[in-house]
Amino acid sequence: MNHDLYDSAIVEELQAISLIIFGEPASKSNSRRVVRINNTSRLIKSKKALSYSDIFRNQCRRLTTLLTGDLMVTMHIHYASRRPDLDESLILDLMQGFIYENDRQVKERHTYWHLDKERPRAEIFVSKIEEIAPKKKPRQHRGKDGTAMP
Numbered sequence: 001m002n003h004d005l006y007d008s009a010i011v012e013e014l015q016a017i018s019l020i021i022f023g024e025p026a027s028k029s030n031s032r033r034v035v036r037i038n039n040t041s042r043l044i045k046s047k048k049a050l051s052y053s054d055i056f057r058n059q060c061r062r063l064t065t066l067l068t069g070d071l072m073v074t075m076h077i078h079y080a081s082r083r084p085d086l087d088e089s090l091i092l093d094l095m096q097g098f099i100y101e102n103d104r105q106v107k108e109r110h111t112y113w114h115l116d117k118e119r120p121r122a123e124i125f126v127s128k129i130e131e132i133a134p135k136k137k138p139r140q141h142r143g144k145d146g147t148a149m150p
């Protein structure tokens with residue numbers, strides 16, 4: 001780990017965020033329903049997934065500067081019953097535009113299932129990590145004679 005990344009005297013941008021979203025998350029894999037629109041079948045989010053999306057957006061504050069680079073996400077998801085599958089993918093999607101630009105930035109995930117009938121919630125911790133794969137340098141175009149072109 002590069003500890004210089006976490007020295008607030010050196011880095012002005014946000015390195016990590018912790019948040020709690022109350023409500024039981026919907027499973028993304030089970031959150032689609034088929035509807036007919038103009039004689040065409042379409043998959044749309046289920047009512048539970050749409051409801052949780054609204055709950056999430058109402059509780060999650062949008063960062064003024066989104067986290068950049070590669071990220072690690074740790075989630076403790078507390079369900080109201082034993083029935084739901086452990087599925088963090090809807091939450092990862094919902095954090096786009098609020099916490100980070102795109103969920104492709106998440107290179108490491110730790111997700112834990114818990115039971116709390118009284119207070120279902122998602123406890124989320126997002127932090128920057130060292131780049132997994134450095135960004136490629138722009139490719140230089142070469143002419144037929146092998147010399148670099150602008």
